[in-house]
Amino acid sequence: MEQLIEHIDKNKLPKHIAIIMDGNGRWAEEQGQDRIYGHYHGVESVRNIVEGCSEIGIGYLTLYAFSTENWDRPQQEVEGLMTLLVETIRKEVPILNKNNIKMHVIGNVAMLPASAQTALNEALSMTSANTGLNLIIALSYSSRWELVNAVKNIGLDVQSGKIDAESINQETLQQYLATSNFPDPELMIRTSGEYRISNFLLYQLAYAELYFTNTRWPEFRKENLIEAILDYQNRERRFGKTSKQLLVNEIA
Ligand code: IPE
Ligand code: IPE
Ligand code: MG
Numbered sequence: 001m002e003q004l005i006e007h008i009d010k011n012k013l014p015k016h017i018a019i020i021m022d023g024n025g026r027w028a029e030e031q032g033q034d035r036i037y038g039h040y041h042g043v044e045s046v047r048n049i050v051e052g053c054s055e056i057g058i059g060y061l062t063l064y065a066f067s068t069e070n071w072d073r074p075q076q077e078v079e080g081l082m083t084l085l086v087e088t089i090r091k092e093v094p095i096l097n098k099n100n101i102k103m104h105v106i107g108n109v110a111m112l113p114a115s116a117q118t119a120l121n122e123a124l125s126m127t128s129a130n131t132g133l134n135l136i137i138a139l140s141y142s143s144r145w146e147l148v149n150a151v152k153n154i155g156l157d158v159q160s161g162k163i164d165a166e167s168i169n170q171e172t173l174q175q176y177l178a179t180s181n182f183p184d185p186e187l188m189i190r191t192s193g194e195y196r197i198s199n200f201l202l203y204q205l206a207y208a209e210l211y212f213t214n215t216r217w218p219e220f221r222k223e224n225l226i227e228a229i230l231d232y233q234n235r236e237r238r239f240g241k242t243s244k245q246l247l248v249n250e251i252a
Contacts, residue, residue, distance in 0.1 A: 004226045004230075005056065007226075007230055008056065008226065008229055008230065008233070010057065013056065014185070014187040015058070015059045015183050015186060016061075016182060016184065016185040016186060016187075017058055017060070017062070017185060017189065017225075017228075017229075018061075018063075018187070018188045018201055018204075019062070020189070020190040020191070020198060021042060021046070021063055021064060021217040021220075022190055022191050022216075022217055023038075023192025023194075023217045023218070024038035024039045024041070024042040025038050026038070026192065026216060027217070027218045030216075035077055036076075036077060036084070038216075038217075041218035042217050043088050045220045045221065046063065046088075047092070048221050049061070049221075049222065049225055050096075050099075050133070050135060051099070052221075052226070054100075054132060055222075056225075056229070059134060059183075060134045060136060060183065060185070062106075062136040062137075062185060063135070063136070064138045064141065064200050065085070065138060066085075066107075066139050066140055066141070067138075067142050067198060067199055068107075068108060068140060068141065068142035068145050068199065082113055082115075082116050085112075085119070085139075089120060089122075089123045092123075093122070093123050093126050093127065096135070097126065097127060097130065099132060100132030101132050101133045101134075101135050102128065102130040102134050103124055103127045103135050103137065104124070104135065105120055105124065105136070105137050105139055106136060106138050106146070106179060107137075107138055107140040107142075109139065109140060111140045112139065112140055120139075134182065136179075136182060138200070138201075141178070143199050143200060144199055144202070146179075146203075147177075147202070147203065149176075149178075150173060150176035153176050154168065154173070179204055184204045184206070184207070185201065185204060185208045186209060186232070186237075187208060187209050187232045188200075188205055188208045188209070188210050189213070189225075189228050190213075191216060192213075192215070192216050193213075207237070209232050209235050209237065211231055213227075213228070
């Protein structure tokens, strides 16, 4: 970690990294264990990556922990995940505070069991004064849910005269998203060898660099994160322009 981290260009850090933490179930099954065993080990990776992002100086880290579609998994797994969620939040809050990390949640939180909502609200208020890494947990989240919600609320505000339909622009839509307080992720990582977005931040990832690795989430560590950041730093982000234009701007 120490040597690898030195290769990171601190002037070219992504402000926001988003991660689809995938592969817990398969990792567990490969060990001859229940899927939930994989989720428990996945928490170790969360701890390690959150710490890594703090050390590197990342501003925002969004972790996809549970999708809207994940509610359709077997009841036993969903219940196991909810128990793990409450346990983890309770245990981690002091560590988040110690590291000056502010927690946020995006998603349809109303669908979560009451115990999870209580634990979450406590964690949010207990970390609200922190000024270091912003840790955003996407929970019961899906991008289509978020976009429909945004459109609905815009409609309501047009109806009540709060906003004028003619004035709606990209800035307006951005303000109605669950991520309104965060910059768009520049780097999106998905573990476990799946090459898809699975309803995650569809709008916000418009110009993100995508990084896929075969490593299963329970085995993903700071070293892997650094590799992803180094890969990101070698990309040319053109935003629709040509390479030549970018060079001209760099010199100017
Ligand atoms: C990611 O791991 C965690 C959640 C979706 C909650 P999975 O549970 O999807 O693991 P795989 O993809 O089945 O291996
Ligand atoms: C995406 O993983 C959601 C999370 C990591 C929380 P899934 O495992 O649910 O995605 P699919 O079903 O393989 O696309
Ligand atoms: Mg999966």
